[in-house]
Amino acid sequence: MTSPRPLRADAARNRKLLLAAAADEFDVRGLDVSVADIARRAGVGKGTVFRHFATKDDLVAAIVLDRITALTETGGELLTAADAGAALLEFLSAVAREMQHFDLMHLQRAAEFDPELSQAQERLFRHVHALVERARSSGAVRTDITGADVVALMCAPKHAASSLPDAPPDLWQRYLAIIFDGLRPAGAHPLPQPPPSSP
Amino acid sequence: MTSPRPLRADAARNRKLLLAAAADEFDVRGLDVSVADIARRAGVGKGTVFRHFATKDDLVAAIVLDRITALTETGGELLTAADAGAALLEFLSAVAREMQHFDLMHLQRAAEFDPELSQAQERLFRHVHALVERARSSGAVRTDITGADVVALMCAPKHAASSLPDAPPDLWQRYLAIIFDGLRPAGAHPLPQPPPSSP
DNA sequence: CCATAATCGGACCGTGCGGTCCGGTTACCG
DNA sequence: CGGTAACCGGACCGCACGGTCCGATTATGG
Incomplete structure (x- = not known):
């Protein structure tokens, strides 16, 4: 795809170092760490960053693309798992684990001008819809929610947990459990507002 | 408190204009609009902003303080309402309506160096705890959640809704309903991870 | 081992931000 | 109505960031 020439050895090494460092830094200190940092x-010069990624946005796009693809x-x-409800729960855990500080808003904005990322996003959302559909028809989640709803709520557990200072790193599991209980059919109350149509 | 001298007429007017403009701009375009904007x-010079609010952070602190106080x-x-469960739900609606783009993380960071804001935050959280306690003992919400949990989840509905592009402005009601269903005792599954201790 | 082409890295640039300053203006008070 | 103190606003400053450039360096192929 993007390999008209086999990268030189040190170049390849530096690229990996950069991706790792950037992923780390973004996760810990948020999306607006400086390129210099x-x-x-x-352990590399600033110029080297821009040789590998023409712009800072390209760098975050590369990282996000990796994670989207993994997810x-x-x-x-998980689409072929026996228990469709457990599969959806497992998937949402993976999202929380993988997405750290990237939430949907960043993803949307990054995908807006990057067709590759936009396609990856679409593929991911299609899988979410399928997972939700399976869970719904197996009776594991209520019938009045849609894939788009789950997309919207996907990042909520992690976000809720990290909005507290000194939160233990696994607190998101608690909020995922609460939200997932809200998605179950047992004791569900009718929902106001129609589901969103977009994704 | 902060009125050693009664503000001059035009100064008071400009201060109000500024607060309104800033609140608007923050809600629509996020927390990093420039002071110049x-x-x-x-309809005022940039210098005037800094005469009224020594720093940009002071400006957002003033706005947040207003909203925290209102909430x-x-x-x-709502603490004296008959139906404790409905009261909590109503309160969470008010939070979503009032907080727009400000989430807890911003609040925490702003409160860190502003004792007045920090006290206001503490008062608010105390009320949240009380509302949750009442709802719990009335059987409206499950017994294994705490006030701190609700604090953490407070901004989730709005955040989930606004993570979707082209979301209708009231979509947060849908996600509040889902999350609140997760807080109810009916069909609740045991929660992993202990509740956070902090707020 | 050398020629060469690719890579490296840090000095450098432009921009836009938060914040300061001061001459001109305007509201208050006697 | 005049003196005065407060306020207004925009020119200005320093800084930090994203991004560029080019001389020094280093991996690679013959």
Whole structure:
């Protein structure tokens, strides 16, 4: 795809270092760490960053693309699991684990001008819809929610947990459990507002 | 408190214009609109902004303080409502309506160096705890959640809704309903992870 | 081992931000 | 109505960021 020439050895190594450093830094300190910081963390000059990724946005796009792809794969495997409800829960756990500080808003904005990322996003959302559909028809989740609803709520557990200072790193599991209980059919109350149509 | 001298007429007017313009701009375009934009929107020079609010953070603190205070008042009134469960739901609706783009993380960071804001936050959280306690002992919400859990989840509905592009402005009601169903005792599954201790 | 082409890295640039300053203006008070 | 103190606003400053450039360096193929 993007390999008209086999990268030189040190170049390939630096690229990996950069991706790792950037992923780390983004996860810990948010999306607006400076490129200089990332370069320093990778033990590399700032110019090297821009040789590999023309712009900072390209760098975050590369990382997000990796994670989206990984999640899509996970979702694909879970599509054939026996327990559809457990599969959906497992998938949402994977999202929380993988997405750290990236939430949908960032993804949407990044995908807006990157067709590759946009396609990856679409593939992921298609899997979410399928997982939800299976869980719905198996009776594991209520029938009045849609895939788009789950997409919207996907990042909520992680976000809720990290909005508290000094939160233990696994607290998101608690909020995923609460939200997932809200998705179950048992004791469900009718929902106001129609489901969103977009994704 | 902060009135050693009664503000001059035009100064008071400009201050109000500024607060309104800033609140608007923050809600629509997020927390990082430039001070210059806010000034222009208020029909005022940039210097005037800094005369009224020594720093940009002070400006957002003033707005957040207003909203926190309003929410605290709402919470206080709801504490004497007949239906404790409905009161909690109503309160969470008020939060979603009032908080727009401000989530807890911003609040925490702003409160860190502003004792007044920090106290206001504490008062608000105390009311949340009380509302949750009442709802719990009336059987409206499950017994294994705490006030801190609700604090963490407070901003989730709005955040989930606004993570979708082209979402209708009231979509948060749908996600509040889902999450609130997750807080009910009916069909609740045991929760992993202990509740957070912090707020 | 050398020629060469690709890569490296840090000095450098433009921009836009938060924040300061001061001459001109305007509201208050006697 | 005049003196004065407060306020207004925009020119200005320093800084940090994303992004560029080019001389030094290094991996690679013959």
